[in-house]
Amino acid sequence: MKEKIIEKILTLLAFSAIGVLLLITVFIFKEGLPVILKAGIKDFLFSAKWAPTKGHFGILAMIISSLAVTFGSIVMGVPLALACAVTLAEFCPPRLLVFLKPTIELLAGIPSVVFGFLGVILLVPIIREYLGGPGLSLLAASIILAIMILPTITSISIDAIQAVPLLYKEGALAMGATHWQAIWLVILPAARSGVVTAIILGMARAIGETMAVIMVAGNALKIPSSLLDPVRTLTSTIALEMGYSAGDHRTALFAAGMILFIFIMALTILANLLMRKK
């Protein structure tokens, strides 16, 4: 009898995560959807005119900015992250690996406000000095995000590379390939789905990052035309305006959050499908 009750309770607890996820979905959609329907989906998604106190709710500039910083961080972060993953998984002596892997993972533990702060203090002046523009820019945000998503991509890629059966590598080496040829021609292609999953999860992290981006991106509300333009992402807009918003303005921020939520869930589901295929 007691065992039965305990099992029931545990079953209930086990649904807590999915329950919270459903609750989040319900609340974000309940708050955000009405204003989208009111403004019209077309005007909401494909207009860049955002003046929520005057009834204009176009979030196009923010969507483009969010995608741009995410793309920028992927372009810069992925090669670096893969270089780290290959080095650690293939070239690194095991003794050094037990030290280096947690060191790279520690990078994920540095708070995003610290990244943003160092970006403002050190990176932004360099960009302003040598490349021009205000310094606070799409480029600055992409560089900071590239560093922030690196540990995610590296550590999942290491797992993917290590999961490739040793036979593949031994086969390649036995046929006279060098270690690097074995990595490039055999191991990486075999680890592809894991590496792609890692990149997708890195993208999800980049598009959702807020505080670091607010601090270095400049937050000007327009569609960026150059890497040196300041940008304002979906996340920055929500964080910057939530404090003083009310009424339709506040629900419009929830609507922006809803779009962000949809992006993230799509990426998560994609990553899940890829993992399963493997």
Place this chain on the structure above:
Amino acid sequence: MMRLNPILSQKIIKTLLWILTGSTIGILFFIIIYIFIKGLPQLSWTFLSTNPVDMGRSGGILATIVSTVYLIGIALFFATPLGLGTAIYLTEYTREGLITKIIRFGTESLAGIPSIILGLFGFAIFVIAFGWGWSLLSGGLTLSAMLLPTIIRTSEESILSVPQEYREVAFSLGVGKWKTITRVVLPAALPGIVTGIVLSIARSVGETAVIIFTAGSSLRFPSSIFESGRTLAVHFYILAREGISMPMAYGTAAILVLLILIINISAYMTMRFLMKRYS
């Protein structure tokens, strides 16, 4: 490149990869050392033990430390039983199937939800719908949603690493299932579970977006969980962004980084110790 001697090209690539890896690790050390050089000289007993004065221009950071501890305490109070319960259910009470797939999907998705979305959610439900306002309770509850996936995952791993013989011996002695779990399995898995909880503390310490929306940023010393409070990380953000006081900002950042270093290194040491014990 294909025409290059394979052995030579391997040498070149290997060097290049090591340089890239070295610079990544260099970035990490640079961040830590930079913050310490600028911040550690600001630290003193007075800095830690007095409340912020004049928006943080002078005084110390005591109130923010207390708010941080409150928030993490509340978050763990809710996230630990839920996470541990889920992990026990997944490992001891069910086989892989549709239900575990759904639970795993929920856990992974929740882990991917960015802090700002959780902040919006916590704001809508706890601050507005429940009418708790910006408070440590609203913040702690929202934070617990963020910690839940980490706790589920690490607890599940450490329960799975307990050798099957432990359970078999207990069952063969006629011990019930629940008693086996609480007396045999959980004690053996405890260090791993604690490590997971400790790592989730490190994550909470650095969190900002989710907390500003739900716990607010009042600098007063919190006297109950229904009051607003400002955590260390939020305090650092406001000091730095509004340019209130750079020395104070560096001091706060040094405390943040120091805490995260200590927590991560000790968790890592425990993990290595455990891996040695079970292998």
